[in-house]
Amino acid sequence: MSTPARTANRLPPATLSGREPAQLADVLERVLDKGIVVAGDIQINLLDIELLTIKIRLLIASADKAREMGIDWWENDPFLGRGRRGRLESRIQRLEEAAGLGNGDDRRPDEAEPRDRDQQGP
Amino acid sequence: MSTAARTPPVREGTGWYVYGAVPAGEASVEAFAGVRGVDPSAGVSLIVEGPVAAVASPVPLAEFGAGAIDERLRSPEWLEDKVRAHEAVLEAALRGSAVVPFRFGAIYHGESHIRQMLRDHELLAPTLERLRGAVELGVKGFLDSARFRASREGEGPQASAPGGRAYLLRKQRERALTEDGRAFQVACARESHEALTAVAREARLLPLRQPELSAYEGEMFLNAAYLVDTTGDAQFRERFAALESEHWRDGVDYELTGPWPPYNFVEDDE
Numbered sequence A: 001m002s003t004p005a006r007t008a009n010r011l012p013p014a015t016l017s018g019r020e021p022a023q024l025a026d027v028l029e030r031v032l033d034k035g036i037v038v039a040g041d042i043q044i045n046l047l048d049i050e051l052l053t054i055k056i057r058l059l060i061a062s063a064d065k066a067r068e069m070g071i072d073w074w075e076n077d078p079f080l081g082r083g084r085r086g087r088l089e090s091r092i093q094r095l096e097e098a099a100g101l102g103n104g105d106d107r108r109p110d111e112a113e114p115r116d117r118d119q120q121g122p
Numbered sequence B: 001m002s003t004a005a006r007t008p009p010v011r012e013g014t015g016w017y018v019y020g021a022v023p024a025g026e027a028s029v030e031a032f033a034g035v036r037g038v039d040p041s042a043g044v045s046l047i048v049e050g051p052v053a054a055v056a057s058p059v060p061l062a063e064f065g066a067g068a069i070d071e072r073l074r075s076p077e078w079l080e081d082k083v084r085a086h087e088a089v090l091e092a093a094l095r096g097s098a099v100v101p102f103r104f105g106a107i108y109h110g111e112s113h114i115r116q117m118l119r120d121h122e123l124l125a126p127t128l129e130r131l132r133g134a135v136e137l138g139v140k141g142f143l144d145s146a147r148f149r150a151s152r153e154g155e156g157p158q159a160s161a162p163g164g165r166a167y168l169l170r171k172q173r174e175r176a177l178t179e180d181g182r183a184f185q186v187a188c189a190r191e192s193h194e195a196l197t198a199v200a201r202e203a204r205l206l207p208l209r210q211p212e213l214s215a216y217e218g219e220m221f222l223n224a225a226y227l228v229d230t231t232g233d234a235q236f237r238e239r240f241a242a243l244e245s246e247h248w249r250d251g252v253d254y255e256l257t258g259p260w261p262p263y264n265f266v267e268d269d270e
Helices: A004-009 A024-031 A046-069 A078-098 B068-072 B076-096 B111-120 B124-131 B145-151 B163-197 B233-247
Strands: B014-023 B045-049 B052-060 B100-108 B134-143 B202-205 B219-229 B252-260
Touching: A024 A046, A024 B076, A024 B100, A046 A078, A046 B076, B014 B076, B014 B111, B014 B124, B045 B111, B052 B076, B052 B111, B052 B124, B076 B100, B100 B111, B100 B124, B134 B163, B134 B233, B145 B163, B163 B202, B163 B219, B163 B233, B219 B233, B233 B252
Parallel strands: none
Antiparallel strands: B014 B052, B014 B100, B045 B052, B134 B219, B134 B252, B202 B219
């Protein structure tokens, strides 16, 4: 079943002069995962960022699919929503548990392995 | 040895957020007129050290300082807002000169620390030279399995036999189509990447996005970034359009994004 919305969802080719506003997933993929890592004075818990990135991406994916299908089951229908969303939520939960963030505030940042962001090492 | 890890929490005063580096001789602050930093009340400055300048803006340490920022990072809305601001500043930089994008979150206590960082990263200047006159374009390829199957109709064994035999033939045909689809994705990814690489300065294959993290219905089989001459852009798009029309009937949807600051063409070891 091919929906017209699917084609509409695809961006027209971007131009070098006048571009479409970039899709959030593409921006996240670059700003958070790419670019050179320099050691700033403030240490950021990069694990926090990774988890947040996943959450934001899931939100985008859900919202876009719902719009595409013309329904918002993921918000309003707990029964229909269980299938896909449930899997995603358990995925987040697994990641949070693996990261030691399972109990919300009961979090110990020092447990999280910070990525090696200091390029001035030995 | 970095002293960063032992910096005590600072919750007042002003720090600097650094977006990237530009060639000092070519960049000008005018390129950033009207552009807001990650703190929307502040504009963008250039902090020059030798041949290189940092693109930076002041940030309140009450929001971006040690400890404070970890709290903010729990909010997807906050992060989205700041990530988009980071991108907008680098896009403005890209309109004026080459730029080496930094990853999100390079925050300093003062201008002298930024100058030190610029001195420490000796490869910034040669990297800017390498990136001169080029932008990054992103290309993704998706396969719509319904359209792919439709394009393969009439090939292979026909399920015209009666009863159970027809069922078995159908199952067999299903399996064959799935395998064909996979093989097609591999071949098409290679063909597309080679065709686009030929009209780019440099190319990088990126990890495919997991289906649940993608906004698209089709299966992603290509995710790549190309460093393209701003003058050779028309040629790149011609090649892209040719791929699009060649493979539309096979069920392929391509997506072209950019121009981006060359996030995928700067290495971590700089």
